[in-house]
Every structure is written in structure tokens, then in C-alpha cells.
Amino acid sequence: TAFTNILTREDGGVGIITLNRPKALNALSTPLMTELNDALAQYDRDDGIMAIVLTGSEKAFAAGADIKEMRELTFMECYKKEFITSWTKVTTTRKPVIAAVSGFALGGGCELAMMCDIIYASHDAKFGQPEINLGILPGAGGTQRLVRAVGKSKAMELCLTGDMMTAQEALAGGLVAKVVPAGESTVLEEAIKTAKKIAKKSLPSVMMVKECVNKSFELSLAEGLHLERRFFHAAFATQDQKEGMGAFVEKRKPSWTHE
Numbered sequence: 001t002a003f004t005n006i007l008t009r010e011d012g013g014v015g016i017i018t019l020n021r022p023k024a025l026n027a028l029s030t031p032l033m034t035e036l037n038d039a040l041a042q043y044d045r046d047d048g049i050m051a052i053v054l055t056g057s058e059k060a061f062a063a064g065a066d067i068k069e070m071r072e073l074t075f076m077e078c079y080k081k082e083f084i085t086s087w088t089k090v091t092t093t094r095k096p097v098i099a100a101v102s103g104f105a106l107g108g109g110c111e112l113a114m115m116c117d118i119i120y121a122s123h124d125a126k127f128g129q130p131e132i133n134l135g136i137l138p139g140a141g142g143t144q145r146l147v148r149a150v151g152k153s154k155a156m157e158l159c160l161t162g163d164m165m166t167a168q169e170a171l172a173g174g175l176v177a178k179v180v181p182a183g184e185s186t187v188l189e190e191a192i193k194t195a196k197k198i199a200k201k202s203l204p205s206v207m208m209v210k211e212c213v214n215k216s217f218e219l220s221l222a223e224g225l226h227l228e229r230r231f232f233h234a235a236f237a238t239q240d241q242k243e244g245m246g247a248f249v250e251k252r253k254p255s256w257t258h259e
Ligand code: HXC
Pocket: 023, 024, 025, 027, 028, 063, 064, 065, 066, 067, 068, 084, 087, 104, 106, 107, 108, 109, 111, 130, 131, 134, 137, 138, 139, 140
């Protein structure tokens, strides 16, 4: 499929999606989000793809939803077409999605990164929810996922002031898993390296881990532990369990069939 707002490429079982509206700092327009949804759905269906990396430019992962598109919107238009409601394909993608964030991840851009499973940040990444400065509020999870990531006080501070948080603060708060310092490798390269590592695992295990971890946000501990136990039992129905344990005992590398 030909995209105009994003770029896609594949590398060693990893699908790489680059947001590509550099002049608008990757502002998330409806056409861009439609393309992103399509690309994610394609990779999710593709048996050759085991993990996905989502990135932007050096200057911006994404500077938010497209303010020029939203400016004249009315309540009825938002309500009737369920504005933003369909921007959630990242959250229903079953293969892992790693966000590689350089520069600005603001508003919808920060929210999009938070929909991903792992966030890696470059040393100069900046995260924030500046919607308050536009007379609106976050609309794609900023008031919800940020609280779960960095706690109430920091999330409240960011959403109420619109101030940006540095990569180091994001790391300290637990929003990002790694900050990549200036130097030899870029945040995108580090994200691809991790995605390739995951791509070499058994896909059923990977998908089950992702599903269980994400459910931990929705379920009570008892329900979450129950779900995990059932998936654990189910893993013994896979060929990959026999292969993985067989390979360990026979002191060789496993060869996954992903079944
Ligand atoms: C549309 C945007 C944009 C956005 C930047 N641009 N952000 N266009 N929507 N969110 C455009 C600018 O208008 C400008 O276009 C070009 O990108 C370069 O931006 P500059 O402002 O000139 O760059 P700079 O001075 O480096 O400042 C960078 C910045 C600033 C601090 C990131 O652009 C900024 O504050 N952007 C808005 C951030 C924001 O408020 N995001 C939240 C949006 S609301 P021209 O044509 O002038 O060159 C939101 C709601 C989420 O996300 C709802 C759920 C998804």
C-alpha cells in the first residue's frame, strides 16, 4: 500500500513505521492516523513480522493532534464522527509495538507513544500534555495512561501546566524504559535492536505476555493472576513449548515454529 503521511520498511522480522509529516512536526492528522492504523493492521496480519517499531523524526516523534485540522471543529462534528475514537489501533495490535521517541512527543504524540508497549527515548526527547494551553484537555489517554506511568502528582503537574518533561524525568518516572545518550547509536537503532531480539522469540509467548501485561491495567490482581495462570497452562499446548524446553535439555538453540 502506498502511504503519504508515513513510511514503512521491514528489517529482520521487524516492521518499522516512521511518521512522516516533517513540516508539521508529525502533527497527527486524520489521514496520518488512518494510514498508521492500516500499516499496523497489515503488520499484525503479516506472518513475517514479529514486532513493530513506531518512530518519528529527529525533531519530533509527534507534536500532537493537528491543531490546524481541529481549529474550526464543533462539538457536533466531534461527537457525530467520534473524533479520535478510531485512533487506537496501536492498543489493539497484538504484536509488540516499541515507540522510538526523539524530540517532541506532545499531546496526542505523547498519548500515541503511551499506547505503545515499550517507549525508548533519545536524550533530547520531550514529553508533555500541552492541551491545557489550547483551551482543551488530553483526549487520547493523557489523563489516564500518564497517571499509570508516572503517578498522579507528576501527571497532574504535566496536564495542568502543559510543561514538558525531559527524557531523564520520563525515565525516572517510569514512562520510558531506556534513554539513549547522544553517541554511536540512535534511539531508532536501539528500538530496532530490541524489536529484533523480541522477533527471535516464540510469537505465541510474545503475544500472550503482551496480552497479560496489558490486562494488568484492567483487572484486579486475583483476576490478572488467574488470566496469567490460564495462559501459562495454554502455553503447554504449543509446539514452541516442547521445542523450547527440548532445546534447553538438549543444550541447543530452539527453532520456533510459532505454533
Ligand atoms: C499542527 C503543528 C503542530 C500541531 C507544530 N505544528 N505542532 N501543526 N498541529 N500540533 C507546525 C507549526 O504550526 C509549524 O508550521 C511547524 O509545525 C513547525 O512548528 P514550530 O512551532 O515553528 O516549531 P518550534 O518553534 O520548534 O516549536 C515546536 C513546538 C511547537 C514546541 C512543538 O510547534 C508547539 O508547541 N506545537 C504544538 C504542540 C501542542 O500544543 N500539541 C498538542 C496539540 S492538541 P508552520 O506552517 O508555521 O511552519 C492534541 C490533542 C490530543 O494533541 C487529542 C487526542 C489525540
